[in-house]
Amino acid sequence: MDNNLTDRSFWKAFWESRLGLIFNIKRDYIFGDILGKIKAQKGAQTAIELGGFPGYYAIYLKKYENMDTTLFDYFIHPGLINELLEKNGLKQDDIKVIEADLFTYKPVEQYDMVLSFGLIEHFKDTKAIIETHLPFLKTGGTLFITLPNFKSINGWVQRKFDLENYNKHYIECMDPALLADCCRQLGLTEVESYYYGKFSMWLENKGTQSALAKAFVKSLWFAGKVVTKLVPFESKALSPYIVLKATK
Numbered sequence: 001m002d003n004n005l006t007d008r009s010f011w012k013a014f015w016e017s018r019l020g021l022i023f024n025i026k027r028d029y030i031f032g033d034i035l036g037k038i039k040a041q042k043g044a045q046t047a048i049e050l051g052g053f054p055g056y057y058a059i060y061l062k063k064y065e066n067m068d069t070t071l072f073d074y075f076i077h078p079g080l081i082n083e084l085l086e087k088n089g090l091k092q093d094d095i096k097v098i099e100a101d102l103f104t105y106k107p108v109e110q111y112d113m114v115l116s117f118g119l120i121e122h123f124k125d126t127k128a129i130i131e132t133h134l135p136f137l138k139t140g141g142t143l144f145i146t147l148p149n150f151k152s153i154n155g156w157v158q159r160k161f162d163l164e165n166y167n168k169h170y171i172e173c174m175d176p177a178l179l180a181d182c183c184r185q186l187g188l189t190e191v192e193s194y195y196y197g198k199f200s201m202w203l204e205n206k207g208t209q210s211a212l213a214k215a216f217v218k219s220l221w222f223a224g225k226v227v228t229k230l231v232p233f234e235s236k237a238l239s240p241y242i243v244l245k246a247t248k
Contacts, residue, residue, distance in 0.1 A: 010168070012075055022083045025060050030197070031117070031146060032060055034243070038142050039065050044112035048072055048136050050102060051119035054080050058095045061113075063088050070096040070111070072136075102132050110138040121147040126173040127182040130244075134186065137248045143188065145244040146196070149174055153224060154201040154240050161213055165204050179244045188246035195239035198232065199224035202240075 035057070038044060048070040049058040055071035062069045071081070076099040082092050098105070114137040123129040133143055150158055150166065151174050158166040173179065176193035183191045201221055203209065209217070228238060 021054060021080060022087050025056060025063065025088055027064055029056070029060055030241075031057070031243070032064070034245075035061060035113075035115075035144065036065060038113060038144065038245075039067065042112065042140075042142055044142065046070075046109075046111045047113035047115060048111045050114065050116040050133060050136070052115070052117060053077070054084050055095060055097075056084075057115055057117060059084060059088055059090065062090060062095055067113075070098060070109075072098045072100065072102070072105075074099070074101055107136045109136075110141070111136055112138055112141045113144060114141065115144045117146045118148060120145060121150075121169045121171075121173055124170050126170070126178065127185060130179075130182050131186055134248060139248055141248050143183070143244070143246045143248065145179075147174060147242050147244075149195060149236070149239055149242050151175075152237055152239060153199070153220070157201050157203065157217060157220065161209060161217065162203055174242060176242055176244075179242065183244065183246040188248060190245075190247040192243070192245045194243055195234040195236060196241040196243040197234065197239050199228040199238040200240040 039061075044067065046068045047058070047061050049055060050072050051074070052058060052071055053073040053075055054077070058069040058071040061067040076097060078097070081097065085092060085094060114133045116133065120126060120129045130143075130145070133145070137143055148169070149155065150169055150171050155166070155171070155174075158169075176195065180191045180193040183193075201217065201224070203217065206214065206217075224238060
């Protein structure tokens with residue numbers, strides 16, 4: 001697929017510049033409640049996290065749901081993965097790791113759950129990138145995808161203060177109706193697509209921002225939190241994420 005907005009060098013630089021990668025993943029880690037319900041409802045035993053380095057969700061599901069999990073990514077840094085496993089009380093071989101190109105790799109195994117978090121929005125052909133998930137998924141298995149909602153206030157902040165990062169995202173795909181339609185076109189059933197989470201925002205390049213910019217973003221964050229308490233529901237304007245879930 002030649003419509004991707006990032007490459008290996010981008011991800012290598014991205015991960016090597018990140019601080020705070022290694023931490024103890026808590027039970028209430030974001031999306032963990034949904035994943036736990038899927039496991040309970042479907043009896044899922046296996047899962048693969050696509051494009052998921054350093055493997056927060058592969059580790060989460062192993063740690064809290066005792067699932068057989070695999071991390072798949074184009075860029076893998078074994079040292080960081082091992083540090084993260086150790087921090088979470090797991091051993092090096094507690095999760096499987098596959099380093100390969102998603103668009104050329106032929107799966108040798110299928111899974112009860114196929115997951116990706118912040119992957120599909122880096123490609124311009126939304127239906128095609130969703131379709132790459134399906135060879136990994138068992139019949140009757142659950143596809144679970146999340147992506148940021150940059151059509152929100154958070155997206156405005158990204159565009160204003162970190163245009164380089166914003167431009168690495170295909171904003172048009174951040175539409176629950178479009179995502180659901182792609183899944184139905186691919187023959188998936190039990191499709192759910194919705195905004196997720198109360199108001200939040202972030203900046204990947206926060207450390208390089210001026211004091212004035214940081215103060216402005218902080219004040220906007222505070223105002224959004226106040227509004228969310230008064231109007232506590234998910235929405236296009238305020239929710240930081242979109243969730244897509246479907247059955248093969």
